[in-house]
Amino acid sequence: MPLSLLKYGLRNRHVSFNDIPPTPELKPSYDVVILGGGGHGLAAAYYLSHVHGIRDVAVLEKGYLAGGNTARNTTVVRSNYMTEPSVRFYKEAVKLYETMSEDLGFNIMFSQRGQLTLAHSEATLRSFHLRAEMGKHMGTRIEVVDPKTVAEICPLLNLDMGGQHEVLGGLWHEDGGTARHDAVAWGYAKRAAERGVEIHQRTEVTGFEKNGNRVTHVKTNRGKIAAGQVLQAAGGLNGHVAGLAGIRLPIRCFPLQAMVTQPLKPFLDTLISSANLHTYILQSSRGELVIGGGSDPYQLASTRSTLDQKEHLAEGALHLFPFLHKVKLLRQWAGITDMTPDYSPVMGASPLENYWLDCGWGTWGFKATPVAGKYMAETVARGRVSDILKPFDLQRFEKFELLNEMGATAASH
Amino acid sequence: MKLLTCPVNGTRNITEFQYLGPVRAASAEDPGELTEALFFAENPLGVLTEWWRHTPSNTVFIAERHTVTDEILATYLPSRKPD
Numbered sequence: 229m230p231l232s233l234l235k236y237g238l239r240n241r242h243v244s245f246n247d248i249p250p251t252p253e254l255k256p257s258y259d260v261v262i263l264g265g266g267g268h269g270l271a272a273a274y275y276l277s278h279v280h281g282i283r284d285v286a287v288l289e290k291g292y293l294a295g296g297n298t299a300r301n302t303t304v305v306r307s308n309y310m311t312e313p314s315v316r317f318y319k320e321a322v323k324l325y326e327t328m329s330e331d332l333g334f335n336i337m338f339s340q341r342g343q344l345t346l347a348h349s350e351a352t353l354r355s356f357h358l359r360a361e362m363g364k365h366m367g368t369r370i371e372v373v374d375p376k377t378v379a380e381i382c383p384l385l386n387l388d389m390g391g392q393h394e395v396l397g398g399l400w401h402e403d404g405g406t407a408r409h410d411a412v413a414w415g416y417a418k419r420a421a422e423r424g425v426e427i428h429q430r431t432e433v434t435g436f437e438k439n440g441n442r443v444t445h446v447k448t449n450r451g452k453i454a455a456g457q458v459l460q461a462a463g464g465l466n467g468h469v470a471g472l473a474g475i476r477l478p479i480r481c482f483p484l485q486a487m488v489t490q491p492l493k494p495f496l497d498t499l500i501s502s503a504n505l506h507t508y509i510l511q512s513s514r515g516e517l518v519i520g521g522g523s524d525p526y527q528l529a530s531t532r533s534t535l536d537q538k539e540h541l542a543e544g545a546l547h548l549f550p551f552l553h554k555v556k557l558l559r560q561w562a563g564i565t566d567m568t569p570d571y572s573p574v575m576g577a578s579p580l581e582n583y584w585l586d587c588g589w590g591t592w593g594f595k596a597t598p599v600a601g602k603y604m605a606e607t608v609a610r611g612r613v614s615d616i617l618k619p620f621d622l623q624r625f626e627k628f629e630l631l632n633e634m635g636a637t638a639a640s641h
Numbered sequence: 642m643k644l645l646t647c648p649v650n651g652t653r654n655i656t657e658f659q660y661l662g663p664v665r666a667a668s669a670e671d672p673g674e675l676t677e678a679l680f681f682a683e684n685p686l687g688v689l690t691e692w693w694r695h696t697p698s699n700t701v702f703i704a705e706r707h708t709v710t711d712e713i714l715a716t717y718l719p720s721r722k723p724d
């Protein structure tokens with residue numbers, strides 16, 4: 229390998245290459261039309277074209293590739309959820325991340341350095357025991373640790389002994405990590421495009437034509453196309469896109485805000501999260517501290533930020549690491565999240581026969597990119613919802629079979 | 642600082658208020674509308690009529706706010722809806 233690299237470096241004629249081909253003309257029809265060119269839509273396109281031999285696929289993206297929440301998330305990948313269906317699902321997500329760079333031949337920089345969630349109250353500690361037992365039962369690496377162990381895992385953390393936010397314990401999840409979000413989307417896009425999947429950027433879905441219980445055509449700002457099957461993965465605007473097809477989803481839009489600091493020398497090699505402070509913090513491979521995830525207190529379909537949320541995140545970060553008080557912020561942003569009532573996604577069938585949902589990913593869907601893509605592709609290819617997805621069905625609300633993940637999601641994504 | 646006008650106490654910093662969610666068309670009292678009332682809340686790209694509470698004075702009122710521009714168009718007490 230190094231020798232070929234040397235030869236490549238010394239050669240003077242370099243052939244330039246594009247990871248993603250430019251947007252082609254729209255064809256009149258496709259076997260599968262995917263709405264939304266974020267990580268989820270692209271992963272599904274990859275699995276359709278590589279595993280199921282379905283290559284006549286168009287991914288429609290109204291903006292630029294993966295410029296929605298895939299570009300805006302804080303890259304946390306973990307499986308320490310509360311309910312059995314969730315842990316089973318997210319455990320497979322983590323497993324797929326472990327081999328993704330090799331599987332795609334595209335470096336997604338998965339860094340599995342463990343996530344430590346802190347308890348500052350007895351109630352939080354009790355919920356940790358519940359999550360740890362479920363996680364162990366499902367075969368993930370997770371345990372409740374005492375403050376001494378917290379200090380060993382993260383020596384620079386402020387335990388606030390005797391203070392208002394004293395650390396009473398932690399939930400140590402060794403399987404947790406981060407991955408390069410853009411690379412995940414680009415890796416899937418590149419490999420899907422190689423198999424003939426068309427990626428249409430700046431192509432906005434504006435409506436549908438239906439015949440009885442089926443969608444026949446997808447209308448876009450670039451014209452109308454016929455669709456055999458439709459897969460919706462439109463991120464924050466999922467509620468509205470489904471509405472265009474006449475489907476009601478239990479979704480409300482809230483902005484989620486995050487920020488990064490100037491780069492520092494590496495000092496933090498785990499992901500730290502606090503449920504009580506509604507803050508989590510991690511150090512990126514560039515040395516920047518990524519600080520998230522403040523959800524706005526009221527509904528909004530906008531990516532504007534607020535000083536209130538940024539102050540709140542800064543306050544949380546300073547509680548955890550007071551020595552950061554002179555560090556400057558470098559960037560800050562928000563994404564529109566499609567929040568469901570139980571903090572679990574809506575995946576699977578819709579009231580329409582050939583219209584499939586990969587929605588309601590709210591503040592927690594980056595980690596699910598590979599596994600949702602894998603099973604949504606399987607579902608579309610077979611015309612039958614995969615078993616692992618069944619608990620996440622839209623029908624669960626009518627049956628009062630909710631999958632409550634609020635406690636495992638609210639601050640740790 | 643984002644400002645919100647309480648119909649009783651006047652214009653205040655929005656951090657003094659608690660969001661109580663959209664005014665619901667569906668009623669949880671009606672068994673046929675229960676699922677709708679519990680889980681399928683209003684989420685328009687446009688003007689949303691919603692409940693707010695001014696926390697220090699415990700004044701509960703209604704605001705009409707645009708969910709894309711975040712512009713607050715009107716606030717009033719539930720008993721005094723303007724024409």
Ligand SMILES: Cc1cc2nc3c(=O)[nH]c(=O)nc-3n(C[C@H](O)[C@H](O)[C@H](O)COP(=O)(O)OP(=O)(O)OC[C@H]3O[C@@H](n4cnc5c(N)ncnc54)[C@H](O)[C@@H]3O)c2cc1C
Nearest residue numbers: 264266268290296297298301302304433463563593594595
């Ligand atoms: C600040 C922040 C931090 C987060 N942190 C984490 C985290 O640490 N870990 C985690 O697991 N999750 C996290 N999330 C959540 C995660 O980012 C999302 O759940 C995930 O990226 C969703 O992927 P997606 O492909 O479904 O949606 P997106 O990446 O949003 O893609 C959907 C695409 O659909 C397009 N689209 C919308 N409407 C139309 C239309 N009408 N026509 C055509 N295209 C359309 C959009 O432009 C968009 O590109 C975070 C989110 C935010 C905002």
